[in-house]
Amino acid sequence: MLSNGPLPIEHVARKHQAYPGSQYTLPADDEELQRLTLQHQILKELFGNRILLVPVHLDVNDEVLEIGTGPGLWIMDLAKSVNTSIPMFAIDIESRMFPVLPPKQIEFRVESATRLPAEWTNTFSLVHQRLLMAGLQRSDWPIVLSEIYRVLRPGGWVQLGESAAWGGEYPGKPCLEKLTAMVRSIGSSRNLNLDCAKDIPKMLADAGFLEVQSESRMQRVGKWDGESGVINCINQVAIFKAYKTPVLKAGGMGYVSSEEEYDLLLEGVEREWDEIPGTEKEFFIFWAKKPLVQLH
Numbered sequence: 634m635l636s637n638g639p640l641p642i643e644h645v646a647r648k649h650q651a652y653p654g655s656q657y658t659l660p661a662d663d664e665e666l667q668r669l670t671l672q673h674q675i676l677k678e679l680f681g682n683r684i685l686l687v688p689v690h691l692d693v694n695d696e697v698l699e700i701g702t703g704p705g706l707w708i709m710d711l712a713k714s715v716n717t718s719i720p721m722f723a724i725d726i727e728s729r730m731f732p733v734l735p736p737k738q739i740e741f742r743v744e745s746a747t748r749l750p751a752e753w754t755n756t757f758s759l760v761h762q763r764l765l766m767a768g769l770q771r772s773d774w775p776i777v778l779s780e781i782y783r784v785l786r787p788g789g790w791v792q793l794g795e796s797a798a799w800g801g802e803y804p805g806k807p808c809l810e811k812l813t814a815m816v817r818s819i820g821s822s823r824n825l826n827l828d829c830a831k832d833i834p835k836m837l838a839d840a841g842f843l844e845v846q847s848e849s850r851m852q853r854v855g856k857w858d859g860e861s862g863v864i865n866c867i868n869q870v871a872i873f874k875a876y877k878t879p880v881l882k883a884g885g886m887g888y889v890s891s892e893e894e895y896d897l898l899l900e901g902v903e904r905e906w907d908e909i910p911g912t913e914k915e916f917f918i919f920w921a922k923k924p925l926v927q928l929h
């Protein structure tokens with residue numbers, strides 16, 4: 634391993650957010666928009682073409698909120714399958730990926746999950762949030778879940794989607810091990826909870842939610858799993874690629890000393906996934922209900 638160098642490594646930098654106080658790691662640019670579009674399809678198919686696992690039938694008296702919406706793929710998909718007069722809000726700390734011409738019923742707004750508008754108390758029948766693992770600090774999670782609890786109507790539902798993080802040892806896969814170590818270092822330097830999927834059921838219960846439930850599916854990565862393995866590989870390589878700017882800005886974190894070295898790791902990890910069968914990653918969808926009668 635190289636020693637930690639404080640000087641940023643020169644490279645073609647991706648565009649990242651500048652929301653005050655945000656530790657969000659991934660970029661907000663066209664390449665990320667394409668990746669998120671592919672990922673939305675992957676996740677939809679992984680769960681049998683279902684995007685909503687909450688047992689709720691939405692009608693005109695309901696309102697829906699999506700937090701960390703990015704390009705709004707999930708909420709625009711939901712809007713297609715429900716009554717067009719159901720009001721929907723989609724928020725994110727960054728507007729760069731918002732759709733140019735959103736459906737009329739969805740209002741896109743720049744807001745943070747950690748501080749939802751005061752006037753939204755007891756408003757929504759459904760709140761959705763997916764993949765904030767690279768954005769929320771450990772101390773943010775209880776705040777965000779209590780904000781969601783506050784803005785839900787009594788009896789309303791929250792649905793959260795999060796992935797397991799890469800971690801541990803991967804015998805015979807040195808590139809995967811190095812990239813994993815870099816992502817983990819970025820995560821700990823920003824105090825993110827990359828393993829939030831393990832903690833979410835307890836955090837939901839602690840926030841006062843009832844009927845905490847979940848489903849999970851394995852995402853198999855590499856050619857050995859056929860077409861879906863190839864598509865998962867494209868997405869997972871793109872996620873590691875999205876960490877390039879934070880890693881190089883931090884001087885390579887003792888793992889790489891140039892952009893070329895980082896790119897070689899990206900090529901290497903793809904080869905490892907394709908040539909050595911067996912790598913998989915779990916994706917979780919959690920849902921829970923705000924009680925009809927508040928005890929606290």
Ligand SMILES: C[S@@+](CC[C@H](N)C(=O)[O-])C[C@H]1O[C@@H](n2cnc3c(N)ncnc32)[C@H](O)[C@@H]1O
Pocket residue numbers: 650655657659661669673700701702703704706707724725726727744745746747762763764765767768769
């Ligand atoms: C990995 S993307 C996922 C986008 C979308 N949920 C999806 O699944 O396609 C994470 C999104 O969360 C947003 N984000 C990060 N921190 C946030 C915060 N504190 N409040 C609201 N959005 C946040 C990012 O700007 C980014 O658009």
